[in-house]
Amino acid sequence: MTHVTEDTRTLLRTCPLCEAVCGLEVTLTADDLVAGIRGDRRDPFSKGFLCPKGASLGHLDEDPDRLTDPMIRDRATDTWRAASWEEAFDLIAERLPPLAAEYGRQSTALYLGNPNAHTVAGALYLPPLIRALSTRNVYSASTADQMPKQVASGLMFGDPLTVPVPDLDRTDYLLVLGANPLESNGSLCTSPDFPGRLKALRKRGGRLVVVDPRRTRTAKLADEHLFVRPGSDAYLLFAIVHTLFAEDLVTVRVEASGLDEVRTAATAFPPQRVADRTGVPAETIVRLARELAAAPTAAVYARIGTCTAEFGTLTQWLVDVINVLTGNLDRPGGAMFATPAALGIVRTRPFRLGRWSSRVRELPEAMGEFPIATLADEITTPGEGQVRALVTVAGNPVLSAPSGARLGEALAGLEFMVSVDRYLNETTRHADVILPPPRTLQSPHYDFALLNFAVRDYARYSRPLLPLGDRPSESEILARLAVAALGQQPEPDRDPLAAVDELIIAGTLHKAGLLERRAELIGDNSTEQRIDMMLRLGPYGEWHPAAAEVEQEGVSGGLNLQVLLDNPHGIDLGPLRPRLPEALRTASKRVELAPQPLLDDVARLRDRLADASTGMVLIGRRQLRSNNSWMHNVATLVGGSNTCTLHIHPDDAERLGLGAEAVVKSAAGTLTVPVEPTEEIMPGVVSLPHGWGHAGSTQSVAREHAGVNANTLTDDSIIDTPSGNAVFNGVPVTLTPA
Ligand SMILES: Nc1nc2c(c(=O)[nH]1)N[C@H]1C(S)=C(S)[C@@H](COP(=O)(O)OP(=O)(O)OC[C@H]3O[C@@H](n4cnc5c(=O)[nH]c(N)nc54)[C@H](O)[C@@H]3O)O[C@H]1N2
Ligand SMILES: Nc1nc2c(c(=O)[nH]1)N[C@H]1C(S)=C(S)[C@@H](COP(=O)(O)OP(=O)(O)OC[C@H]3O[C@@H](n4cnc5c(=O)[nH]c(N)nc54)[C@H](O)[C@@H]3O)O[C@H]1N2
Ligand code: SF4
Ligand SMILES: [Mo]
Secondary structure (H helix, E strand, O other): EEOOOEEEEEEEEEEOOOOOEEEEEEEEOOOOOEEEEEEEOOOOOOOEEEEEEEHHHHHOOOOOOOOOOOOOEEEEEEEEEEOOHHHHHHHHHHHHHHHHHOOHHHHEEEEEEHHHHHHHHHHHHHHHHHHHHHHOOEHHHHHHHOHHHHHHHHHHHHOOOOEEEEOOOOOOOOEEEOOOOHHHHOOOOOOOHHHHHHHHHHHOEOOOOOOOOOOOHHHHHEEEEEOOOOOHHHHHHHHHHHHHHHHHOOOOOOOOEEEHHHHHHHHHOHHHHHHHHHHOOHHHHHHHHHHHHHHOOOOEEHHHHHOOOOOOOHHHHHHHHHHHOOEEEEOOOOOOOOOOOOOOOOOOOOOOOOOOOOOOOOOOOEEEOOOHHHHHHHOOOOOOOOOOOOEEOOOHHHHHHHOHHHHHHHHHHOOOOEEEEEOOOOOHOOOOOEEEEOOHOOOOOOOOOOOHEEEEEOOEOOOOOOOOOOOHHEEEEEEEEHHHHOOOOOOOOOOOHHHHHHHHHHHHHHHHOOOHHHHOOOOHHHHHHHHHHHHHHHHOOOOOOOOOOOOOOOOOOOHHHHHHHHHOOEEEEEEOOOOOOOOOOOOOOOOOOOOOHHHHHHHHHHHHHHHOOOOEHHHHHOOOOOOOOOOOOOOOOOOOOOOOEEEEEEHHHHOOOOOEEEEEEEEOOEEEEEEEEEOOOOOOOOEEOOOOOOOOOOOOHHHHOOOOOHHHOOOOEEOOOOOOOOOOOOOEOOEEEE
16 A cells, blocks of 8 residues: 655545545655655545546645745734744634623634535534634535535435435436536535546436536536526426426325425426526427436436525425436435445434524524625624624635625724635735644545545545644644633643544443443544544444445454555445435425425515526636635646636627627626637626636735636625525626726
8 A cells, every 4th residue: 555665655645625535646755745646546436536636736735835834914014924833822812712702702703614624624623613612603615605405405304414416327317407527526426537427327328418508518528418597497497397297207206295385386387488587498398307207217416506596495406306206316326315434413303494593684594604695794784793703714705705805805804813724815814813734645534524425435534644743733723723712721731632532532422322432442643533433333333233234345344443544545335325214304204395495485486587687697617727716826727728717608799899808797896807708608698717816915826827806796695595505606797898
């Protein structure tokens, strides 16, 4: 496993850069620099797959502009200096608790960004930080991303983490809406080499249909591509449901309630009625419904293009309604649930939405969070509970949140801000203290979040490839931040990280009636002991009463950390298996096809069918060699197709008299952007990638490829009602020549 030559050594690690969880072979020089990265061909899941980002992990890790020391900002001069860890934590302990004491707990907000879904620190040490802050003002990238899917799943299956994924390797028919896995490598569908799996689907005679306002690389690979008007997917899917009922094509194979309510709701959306709004001809919609019903197995999969839209939750709901109505939920080749190996949150009561509401706009919480679309309101609106302090962990909401520019102005008005981040960027420049995580190669890796959504069951653990030296790990940073937020000093001789872990280990083992087996947990440190415990208690685990046999030679007796350490390429736990009704957490123990909060939102959908405008609308897009806002400082990744341009159909560009640049105006803001006419986008739609807008950055490469902040144009006053999710797609805009 470790290949050593005279001056290099090759080590194994999972790539943390996207949801595909590829295995990597990292070759390091004697002075610990990355000499090369290859896909790990012996990883049973990714089988050697690697994308340009994974190949650039070394450049990212060794970026000279990356922060290595804690940074403290002098507000008077707006200048930064490096500080010691002690000084940084002391300053936080001195400033944060008094603000909470004076203005109340709610005056401190927390924002959690996307990379937390990929780090051990994010999975294991954010919950204690949230508890320490004990504020309801918790925000994350989830409400700029997948919250509609989680709300829909929570209401239908009782648990927002019980999200079905298309059984990619076995399905005969895949309908994809608003996802472009050939560039993104997949999302809420952990599937290394997604492109290869789609090619294999077609090769075995399966059919791939892609619905997208752009003719994406995924669309080009498909048997059929349909342009759809942005934001109209819920109409399209409802018309498919309508047809399934009208033509008597419904076959329900799971225990489900609410069939009649769904049938009644669908009567308002016959194909002829939604054709204009969606841009998809009625005959095509009818044919899609018939094909889905007739295919031996089929799955509908919809991702970010349909989540970050005005009817995101209804769309995500209808995806799984169709998976149920065509008999494809929870069966091989259909839409199935993964069985992650590590014990997750054990939910005993059904998911509920809106247990409390935000102060200013009275928006309901979802999964303990408020919509990121209302953070600026909470910071800028005076009154009791006004947000005055903010902690951000691995997020850049100035570039990623709707009305990002407005949020940036709001951050400037905070009394105190702490960021845990590897860069000084558009968001962290407003902080008083930045605490940088160590290099990726100094961090352990286990995919606690993403393996919930994997298309095969699989587990892999990577120890840190490089020692930490005398700096804290990101897990320690979060644990110490929790201590500082409580206004406490870490107890001498007591590691705050170990203290957190011990509390959780004792609590979990006590609940499982296994406290006396505490001493059996192995690992180099308390984090590893926790991981060992989670694996032993998980569904394949040594301590699980019904541990499934691990389908790998040489592994018997159930999973634990030692098994993963002995199998550093990862362990294949087999294809997805049917999990209903065991996985359900609904009160009825049935799939709820017609949850009331969703039926309530159907009226809003009906109303909007008539008044849809026909003007130009803006959508986003992802770029292969990019990742949201933070990989633009790697020279090998930026440039070429990875630049911030406005895609527009040539006919629109000509009609509007646009030259090299256009002024794009929305209700929220105005931008001047370079124009790139392309036949690959449907008329009436323009596309701008997000995550750009680095003018004036201290990051030397990113500054040279600045681009503009697409979220200047998106509008935080418009959200998907049930989930509070941001709306990035279908934003009305006007265009004029620059
Ligand atoms: N218009 C538009 N806006 C969008 C989207 C869109 O499609 N269109 N997509 C949305 C989506 S899906 C998402 S997920 C959000 C992302 O929203 P955010 O998570 O707010 O944004 P990122 O750009 O991913 O920022 C990640 C930050 O984490 C830092 N970082 C990277 N690795 C680590 C680490 O290991 N530890 C720590 N502490 N920090 C780290 C980076 O330096 C960066 O500052 O953006 C959303 N915004
Ligand atoms: N290379 C790369 N990979 C990434 C990221 C990245 O920035 N770059 N980001 C990561 C993150 S955080 C996420 S969440 C995932 C997202 O992964 P995906 O969901 O695959 O994201 P996109 O590639 O943006 O694909 C969304 C598609 O939706 C289309 N679309 C826009 N509006 C609509 C609409 O109204 N209806 C329909 N049907 N389609 C619409 C867009 O044209 C686009 O092709 O990718 C992850 N992987
Ligand atoms: S596809 Fe994702 S996980 Fe795989 S190498 Fe690329 S960035 Fe890493
Ligand atoms: Mo995302």
